[in-house]
Amino acid sequence: MRLLEERIQKDGIVKEGNVLKVDSFLNHQMDIALFQEMGKEWKRIFADVPINKILTIEASGIGIAAIAAQYFDAPVVFAKKTQSINLDGSVYSTKIESFTHKRQYDVIVSKKYLSPEDNILIIDDFLANGCAVNGLIDIIEASGAKLQGVGIAIEKGFQDGGKLLRERGIRVESLAIVEGMDAKTGKITFCH
Amino acid sequence: MRLLEERIQKDGIVKEGNVLKVDSFLNHQMDIALFQEMGKEWKRIFADVPINKILTIEASGIGIAAIAAQYFDAPVVFAKKTQSINLDGSVYSTKIESFTHKRQYDVIVSKKYLSPEDNILIIDDFLANGCAVNGLIDIIEASGAKLQGVGIAIEKGFQDGGKLLRERGIRVESLAIVEGMDAKTGKITFCH
Numbered sequence: 001m002r003l004l005e006e007r008i009q010k011d012g013i014v015k016e017g018n019v020l021k022v023d024s025f026l027n028h029q030m031d032i033a034l035f036q037e038m039g040k041e042w043k044r045i046f047a048d049v050p051i052n053k054i055l056t057i058e059a060s061g062i063g064i065a066a067i068a069a070q071y072f073d074a075p076v077v078f079a080k081k082t083q084s085i086n087l088d089g090s091v092y093s094t095k096i097e098s099f100t101h102k103r104q105y106d107v108i109v110s111k112k113y114l115s116p117e118d119n120i121l122i123i124d125d126f127l128a129n130g131c132a133v134n135g136l137i138d139i140i141e142a143s144g145a146k147l148q149g150v151g152i153a154i155e156k157g158f159q160d161g162g163k164l165l166r167e168r169g170i171r172v173e174s175l176a177i178v179e180g181m182d183a184k185t186g187k188i189t190f191c192h
Numbered sequence: 193m194r195l196l197e198e199r200i201q202k203d204g205i206v207k208e209g210n211v212l213k214v215d216s217f218l219n220h221q222m223d224i225a226l227f228q229e230m231g232k233e234w235k236r237i238f239a240d241v242p243i244n245k246i247l248t249i250e251a252s253g254i255g256i257a258a259i260a261a262q263y264f265d266a267p268v269v270f271a272k273k274t275q276s277i278n279l280d281g282s283v284y285s286t287k288i289e290s291f292t293h294k295r296q297y298d299v300i301v302s303k304k305y306l307s308p309e310d311n312i313l314i315i316d317d318f319l320a321n322g323c324a325v326n327g328l329i330d331i332i333e334a335s336g337a338k339l340q341g342v343g344i345a346i347e348k349g350f351q352d353g354g355k356l357l358r359e360r361g362i363r364v365e366s367l368a369i370v371e372g373m374d375a376k377t378g379k380i381t382f383c384h
Contacts, residue, residue, distance in 0.1 A: 029305045030268045032261045058251035063258040063268060069224045076222045076255065113221045 001041050001175040004153065005190050007034060012188060014181045018128075018156065020188070026153060027060035027125050032067060038175055039068035042123070042151040045173045046072075049148045051121045053077060055114075055140065057096075057107060057132055064153060065123040072121065077113045079136060081105040092142045096135035109139050116144035127152040127174060130161025137170070149173060157191045193233050193367040196345065197382050199226060204380060206373045210320075210348065212380070218345060219252035219317050224259060230367055231260035234315070234343040237365045238264075241340045243313045245269060247306075247332065249288075249299060249324050256345060257315040264313065269305045271328060273297040284334045288327035301331050308336035319344040319366060322353025329362070341365060349383045 013021040025031040051072050056065035057079040065076045081096075082105065091108040098105060114120075122136050133150055140147050147170065155162045155174035165172050177191040205213040217223040243264050248257035249271040257268045273288075274297065283300040290297060306312070314328050325342055332339050339362065347354045347366035357364050369383040 023302065024304065025267075028269065028272065028302055030258060030261075030270070032258060032267060033265075035258070036262070059254060059270065059272070062251060062254040063270070066222060066224060066227070066255040066258045067262075069222075070228070070259075073225075075217075075224060077220065078222070078251065078255070080220065080251070110215065110220055112216065 001038070003034065003037055004176045007031075008154065008176055008178075009188060014183045014186050014188060016183045018159070018181070020154065020156070020178065020181060022154065026064075030063045032063075035064055035067035038064065038153060039071045041175060042068050042121075042173065043071035046121060046149055046151070049121075049171075050119045051148050053114075053118045053120050053145075054123050055079065055109070055120050055136055056123045057081075057136060060126075061124040064125055068123055068151065074121075076123075077109060079107045079109050079139065081107055092139040094135040094138040097129075097131045107135050107139070109143075111143070114140065114143035114145045116146075118143070118145035119148045120145050121148055122150045123152075124150075125153045127155040127161050127165075127172070128159040130159075130165055133161065133165060151175075154178060193230065195226065195229055196368045199223075200346065200368055200370075201380060206375045206378050206380060208375045210351070210373070212346065212348070212370065212373060214346065218256075222255045224255075227256055227259035230256065230345060231263045233367060234260050234313075234365065235263035238313060238341055238343070241313075241363075242311045243340050245306075245310045245337075246313050246315050247271065247301070247328055248315045249273075249328060252318075253316040256317055260315055260343065266313075268315075269301060271299045271301045271331065273299055284331040286327040286330040289321075289323045299327050299331070301335075303335070306332065306335035306337045308338075310335070310337035311340045312337050313340055314342045315344075316342075317345045319347040319353050319357075319364070320351040322351075322357055325353065325357060343367075346370060 093108045149171040152174040155177045157177040179189045179191045285300045341363040344366040347369045349369040371381045371383045
């Protein structure tokens, strides 16, 4: 998606350790007009797919998923990190390793909000090694719901999360796939 | 807002300890069509106020704020709980006590995303003792930005957070104010 690639080129900051900071428009400050265009693009891509629910994970997936959900007329369920006293004990849970935070999370979704009748689109901001998406897929599989696809804003094409998901036959649609980036020059290249 | 009150009556669950569970439509599964109506209502209420940025706090404020932001043509900044390696050291920070999780969080906003030119609307899902909103106000004051108002989905009117904010002259607009609730009968009453 050219609009997103141009924005990453303009405002993304490359840091050592394969970190791409996009917090000026994607995951700290959120450019809602950009999110609308991303949501429309996912709807165009997944137009042929029955989707009645969007699943994401807190925190930075929530804004993107909420805006995108409007184009699918679907509710959003967000997986929560760590147990809350506001949730019943009856949850699907899995463990997810965070690339960003270098730690492991327990992630839960109430059993009330996923069922075998659901056709799910996963939406998230980043796909790198695929830990978050794989955790969400574990939860979907435990619920009996059907995973219809995965919509990612920015995929790090040089890490293998996307490749492994596609090899499993999962439809992954990333709006921008970073081929490489250089912390010294700030240069970012995309796969097309 | 009648639509929200009716939804709370229909799907809200009262638990012991003044807990109101609304996770089927507000803060775990998110009813995006309801959020659109809430966003329109805040825009109607704050139509006379210059607002160029919406501030919320992760995680459950993000979806509501993102949808509401569309009616203000404004970006959203969400305050983050705990330090991330993806953030620079130059942040505004404060400590917030969570009613739900019975613990204290460090909450941060990058200095890049709040400035004295900003006119801020705070949006959040719940207002009870006001800790989260007070923390966000601390951050706004530290940045020199101007707080124009606070939009809350559900205020617990029997706790004093809203009262104390209004006594300080802060404009707080809650779409539903719960006057009382009874965990035994499940009965919920609203202030009008």
